[in-house]
Amino acid sequence: MDKIKFATVWLAGCSGCHMSFLDLDEWLIELAQFVEVVYSPVGCDLKHYPDNVDVCLVEGGIANEDNLELILQVRRQTKILISFGDCAVTANVPAMRNMLGGAEPVLKRAYLELGDTSPQLPYAPGIVPELLDRVLPVHEVVPVDIYMPGCPPPADRIRATIEPLLHGEMPAMVGRDMIKFG
Amino acid sequence: MDLTELLDVGEAHRAAQKATRVHCCTSTGCRAASAMEVFKNLKTAVQDAGLEAEVEVVGVGCMGFCGRGPLVQIDPQQALYEEVKPEEATSIIDTLQGGTTPALKGDLQHPFFARQVKIVRQHSGKVDPESIEDYISVGGYRSLYKAIYEMSPGEVVDEIIASGIRGRGGGGYPTGLKWATVAKMPGDQKYVICNGDEGDPGAFMDRSVLESDPHLVLEGMAIAGYAIGANHGFIYVRAEYPLAIQRLQKAIQQAKKYGLLGSQIFDSPFDFKVDIRIGAGAFVCGEETALIQSIQGGRGNPIPRPPYPAQSGLWQCPTLINNVETLANISTIIREGGAWYASIGTDKSKGTKIFALTGKIRNNGLIEVPMGITLREIVEEMGGGVPDGEVKAVQTGGPSGGCIPASLLDTPVDYDSLVAIGSMMGSGGMVVMDQDTNMVEVAQFYMEFCRGETCGKCVPCRTGTVQLYALLTKLLKRQATQADLAKLESLCHMVQETSLCGLGISAPNPILSTLRYFNEEYQELLQPPAYLNGKVGHGQVTVSQ
Amino acid sequence: MSVKTLKINGVDIAIEEGATVLQAARQAGVPIPTLCHLDGVHDVGACRLCLVEVSGTRKLLPACVTEVAEGMEVQTNTPKLQEYRRMTVELLFSEGNHVCSVCVANGNCELQDVAIQVGMDHSRFTYRFPDRAVDISHPQFGIDHNRCILCTRCVRVCDEIEGAHVWDVAQRGAACYIVSGLNQPWGEVDACTSCGKCVDACPTGAIFRKGSTTGEKERDRAKLDFLVTAREKHEWTR
Numbered sequence: 001m002d003k004i005k006f007a008t009v010w011l012a013g014c015s016g017c018h019m020s021f022l023d024l025d026e027w028l029i030e031l032a033q034f035v036e037v038v039y040s041p042v043g044c045d046l047k048h049y050p051d052n053v054d055v056c057l058v059e060g061g062i063a064n065e066d067n068l069e070l071i072l073q074v075r076r077q078t079k080i081l082i083s084f085g086d087c088a089v090t091a092n093v094p095a096m097r098n099m100l101g102g103a104e105p106v107l108k109r110a111y112l113e114l115g116d117t118s119p120q121l122p123y124a125p126g127i128v129p130e131l132l133d134r135v136l137p138v139h140e141v142v143p144v145d146i147y148m149p150g151c152p153p154p155a156d157r158i159r160a161t162i163e164p165l166l167h168g169e170m171p172a173m174v175g176r177d178m179i180k181f182g
Numbered sequence: 183m184d185l186t187e188l189l190d191v192g193e194a195h196r197a198a199q200k201a202t203r204v205h206c207c208t209s210t211g212c213r214a215a216s217a218m219e220v221f222k223n224l225k226t227a228v229q230d231a232g233l234e235a236e237v238e239v240v241g242v243g244c245m246g247f248c249g250r251g252p253l254v255q256i257d258p259q260q261a262l263y264e265e266v267k268p269e270e271a272t273s274i275i276d277t278l279q280g281g282t283t284p285a286l287k288g289d290l291q292h293p294f295f296a297r298q299v300k301i302v303r304q305h306s307g308k309v310d311p312e313s314i315e316d317y318i319s320v321g322g323y324r325s326l327y328k329a330i331y332e333m334s335p336g337e338v339v340d341e342i343i344a345s346g347i348r349g350r351g352g353g354g355y356p357t358g359l360k361w362a363t364v365a366k367m368p369g370d371q372k373y374v375i376c377n378g379d380e381g382d383p384g385a386f387m388d389r390s391v392l393e394s395d396p397h398l399v400l401e402g403m404a405i406a407g408y409a410i411g412a413n414h415g416f417i418y419v420r421a422e423y424p425l426a427i428q429r430l431q432k433a434i435q436q437a438k439k440y441g442l443l444g445s446q447i448f449d450s451p452f453d454f455k456v457d458i459r460i461g462a463g464a465f466v467c468g469e470e471t472a473l474i475q476s477i478q479g480g481r482g483n484p485i486p487r488p489p490y491p492a493q494s495g496l497w498q499c500p501t502l503i504n505n506v507e508t509l510a511n512i513s514t515i516i517r518e519g520g521a522w523y524a525s526i527g528t529d530k531s532k533g534t535k536i537f538a539l540t541g542k543i544r545n546n547g548l549i550e551v552p553m554g555i556t557l558r559e560i561v562e563e564m565g566g567g568v569p570d571g572e573v574k575a576v577q578t579g580g581p582s583g584g585c586i587p588a589s590l591l592d593t594p595v596d597y598d599s600l601v602a603i604g605s606m607m608g609s610g611g612m613v614v615m616d617q618d619t620n621m622v623e624v625a626q627f628y629m630e631f632c633r634g635e636t637c638g639k640c641v642p643c644r645t646g647t648v649q650l651y652a653l654l655t656k657l658l659k660r661q662a663t664q665a666d667l668a669k670l671e672s673l674c675h676m677v678q679e680t681s682l683c684g685l686g687i688s689a690p691n692p693i694l695s696t697l698r699y700f701n702e703e704y705q706e707l708l709q710p711p712a713y714l715n716g717k718v719g720h721g722q723v724t725v726s727q
Numbered sequence: 728m729s730v731k732t733l734k735i736n737g738v739d740i741a742i743e744e745g746a747t748v749l750q751a752a753r754q755a756g757v758p759i760p761t762l763c764h765l766d767g768v769h770d771v772g773a774c775r776l777c778l779v780e781v782s783g784t785r786k787l788l789p790a791c792v793t794e795v796a797e798g799m800e801v802q803t804n805t806p807k808l809q810e811y812r813r814m815t816v817e818l819l820f821s822e823g824n825h826v827c828s829v830c831v832a833n834g835n836c837e838l839q840d841v842a843i844q845v846g847m848d849h850s851r852f853t854y855r856f857p858d859r860a861v862d863i864s865h866p867q868f869g870i871d872h873n874r875c876i877l878c879t880r881c882v883r884v885c886d887e888i889e890g891a892h893v894w895d896v897a898q899r900g901a902a903c904y905i906v907s908g909l910n911q912p913w914g915e916v917d918a919c920t921s922c923g924k925c926v927d928a929c930p931t932g933a934i935f936r937k938g939s940t941t942g943e944k945e946r947d948r949a950k951l952d953f954l955v956t957a958r959e960k961h962e963w964t965r
């Protein structure tokens with residue numbers, strides 16, 4: 001049997017969802033029998049998001065130009081895109097900057113008003129990606145196939161979401177165990 | 183006061199009138215075009231010409247052709263002047279002695295005037311709204327006398343039922359049925375409310391009635407009070423209508439002085455007093471339950487019905503609430519009889535309706551037309567069509583109504599036909615749009631209005647209108663996809679079906695009607711989703727599941 | 728007292744005249760989601776979550792303010808109702824700033840519960856990220872408007888049970904917010920007796936006790952029930 005091409009990506013999130021993924025502990029070994037990890041900050045070392053990925057867990061919202069570029073690529077090259085965790089589903093904590101109304105006031109607040117020594121705005125084109133004006137949940141940028149809320153989603157929820165996919169079925173995202181936010 | 187005295191007042195007033203009356207509109211529309219100066223100059227001109235003995239200048243209410251104000255009409259000569267400039271006053275008076283005037287002569291035979299049937303506006307532009315004697319001299323308060331002395335309350339209600347009149351405030355609920363319900367409700371204390379909140383953008387029918395003929399409305403309210411057993415009425419006028427409020431105040435005082443309002447009207451046991459309440463400055467305060475809250479001194483929020491105001495309204499008492507125009511029909515119905523009224527209009531929509539005809543149209547202003555007239559007759563014959571262009575759509579019903587495409591101009595104007603084509607009669611706004619109009623922008627305009635005017639009580643209206651507006655804006659910025667358009671439509675249905683009051687329920691109508699008749703304008707704005715790199719058409723990625 | 732019989736989702740129910748459809752459904756164990764309803768204070772029919780279908784009318788009726796009638800046939804969970812409820816909850820989430828992971832009510836929030844009940848796994852409506860205030864001027868309590876869903880339960884409980892009327896709604900539409908006193912900081916409102924009933928009444932993490940952090944909000948709903956029973960039935964039992 002061909003292995004499922006599996007990826008995880010980390011956008012604007014705290015990496016907690018990925019930590020929770022690692023919490024799957026020994027089930028990860030079982031998972032490894034079904035999937036080939038083709039891209040993941042915690043699962044392999046490949047630097048380019050490949051074509052024809054079957055399943056991708058996306059942690060985090062879309063906060064900067066890099067996030068945007070990657071998510072568009074992910075969507076084009078992935079069959080099943082899973083919004084993984086509250087930051088992907090709602091933009092969550094990173095989006096609390098949206099209340100300030102744009103990238104500029106956020107940068108000024110963080111780097112000028114709150115800068116202790118030598119306050120200055122970061123400027124490194126090509127190295128530090130530009131912030132988008134607002135942090136967006138993934139589905140406001142590209143279509144999403146499965147939503148897995150949680151901050152972070154507990155390991156059991158991650159397993160209950162992925163496991164049916166391994167058998168060609170869609171998970172039932174219902175009930176407190178599967179869709180409670182926070 | 184008894185009938186002879188009433189007739190005497192009218193007789194004496196008529197006898198004192200001069201042979202020639204120069205009517206100058208002094209209502210809000212013409213005032214904005216310096217009518218008060220024209221009025222003053224006309225008076226001086228009559229003095230200067232030494233004509234005071236046979237000519238009088240009378241400040242009157244709206245004559246209808248507001249787009250061409252200030253208007254002056256000389257009677258009995260029936261000479262109409264439009265867009266009169268203050269400096270033309272002298273020459274207009276000169277015409278009475280064979281002189282000529284450069285003032286623009288109006289044509290009373292034009293379909294704009296000739297096709298009108300005036301019931302509500304019968305005295306408008308003819309009587310001085312600040313003179314009760316003027317009103318009495320044209321038969322005013324006769325119907326109230328007739329109701330009190332010649333009819334039982336039940337007979338009055340029956341007459342209104344027989345007339346077939348339906349509410350002019352937008353909903354079109356049968357007025358007679360409403361009166362009968364309130365009349366039948368147990369309880370000693372009942373109220374009559376006249377709804378003069380008129381919040382639709384572009385609508386000014388009720389303002390014009392109140393400014394031009396306030397006694398007609400007061401008489402209607404008193405007859406309603408007699409019919410349903412109420413001794414107290416409130417007239418709720420929006421605060422933005424200072425002239426209407428001022429004239430109403432004056433009218434109430436005058437009527438009280440003559441014993442036509444207050445206690446023992448016409449020396450009968452019937453008491454009826456009227457108080458004015460000034461609107462709280464919100465469109466939603468025109469909704470009947472919100473209006474009642476507002477009169478009670480509370481926040482103008484709608485409350486769920488039932489109970490309907492007829493059962494439990496003002497201070498939990500049975501309350502009759504009718505629109506200004508509805509009540510302005512009552513006196514005539516009592517005078518001429520329900521059967522006479524029912525002979526005008528169509529099978530299910532009786533009588534006349536006033537429209538504020540505006541937009542891209544040659545002749546704009548207020549018109550009173552019989553129900554059943556077609557939109558085409560109004561727009562093309564009376565309105566004179568679009569100046570150098572063609573009609574694209576007609577909007578009726580304001581923010582609660584819809585856009586009717588030119589292809590349906592032969593639709594008769596009645597409650598049911600308009601609803602059937604996705605619009606509504608509404609309170610009487612009628613905006614004509616030409617080929618240059620972007621219909622998605624029109625929808626956005628009305629949604630912006632609703633978004634700003636929702637009271638915020640219920641979720642679908644408070645936040646649904648914001649999302650609908652955002653989706654329309656996204657479309658107009660050419661950032662929306664097919665999926666957004668689908669979302670727009672399903673949210674329209676949700677807001678329509680789940681909102682608490684009429685504001686939310688009807689707020690999606692401008693979108694739904696433009697989606698129905700001008701769908702291609704929405705389609706043209708769509709973009710392929712960004713992740714497709716613009717390479718593919720309006721499709722979705724196919725997701726293997 | 729006369730009794731009315733009706734059908735909810737096909738099941739026969741008998742209940743006293745004057746009861747609401749919501750009461751009948753609860754008696755029959757049929758779940759209907761609610762947010763603005765609070766036992767003991769008058770109903771306003773504002774959240775629209777409890778809408779049901781009743782045969783004979785095309786209008787959807789709010790169960791909390793619709794009285795039962797003889798022979799009524801009620802459907803509480805048709806596909807249309809399910810869809811509209813979910814949209815309603817999505818609209819609520821998109822309207823405020825709900826960051827559950829750092830919220831005092833996380834895990835004990837009726838808005839979260841309803842989201843689960845209606846199966847909302849994401850909001851299809853754009854989040855609006857409004858700029859809203861937090862007022863912690865009161866010595867014991869705080870109000871975070873970011874989480875307020877404008878259900879007016881605090882307004883009614885304070886007015887109708889405590890009799891203090893500290894709260895009301897200011898502005899209209901999207902600008903609406905719960906206002907204390909004469910638009911004063913809560914801590915400066917003399918009418919407030921610091922009884923804490925609004926904390927117990929608030930379904931979300933908007934009104935909270937100071938000193939409680941993420942996921943620590945507790946509500947003593949039994950206290951409200953006790954007061955209402957005592958007042959209405961003169962039974963002083965917990």
Ligand SMILES: Cc1cc2nc3c(=O)[nH]c(=O)nc-3n(C[C@H](O)[C@H](O)[C@H](O)COP(=O)(O)O)c2cc1C
Pocket residue numbers: 348349350351352353354355357377378379380381382465466467468469470471503504505506508509609683684685
């Ligand atoms: C949002 C909203 C605004 C309304 N505004 C008015 C208004 O300005 N004037 C009015 O007469 N009716 C208005 N209505 C209709 C009233 O609720 C009520 O139906 C009407 O006054 C009844 O009088 P009628 O039967 O004579 O039409 C409004 C309704 C809604 C839902």
Ligand code: SF4
Pocket residue numbers: 466483484635636637638639640641643644681682683684685686687
């Ligand atoms: S529909 Fe709109 S205006 Fe009516 S109660 Fe709801 S929020 Fe208020």
Ligand code: SF4
Pocket residue numbers: 181182824825826827828830831832833834836837838839874931932933
């Ligand atoms: S109030 Fe409820 S829904 Fe809102 S952030 Fe707090 S826990 Fe989440």
Ligand code: SF4
Pocket residue numbers: 870874875876877878879880881882905928929930931933934
């Ligand atoms: S503060 Fe709480 S109880 Fe009050 S309206 Fe907001 S959500 Fe409802």
Ligand code: FES
Pocket residue numbers: 760761762763764771772773774775776777778789790791792
């Ligand atoms: S519980 Fe009935 S409308 Fe909110």
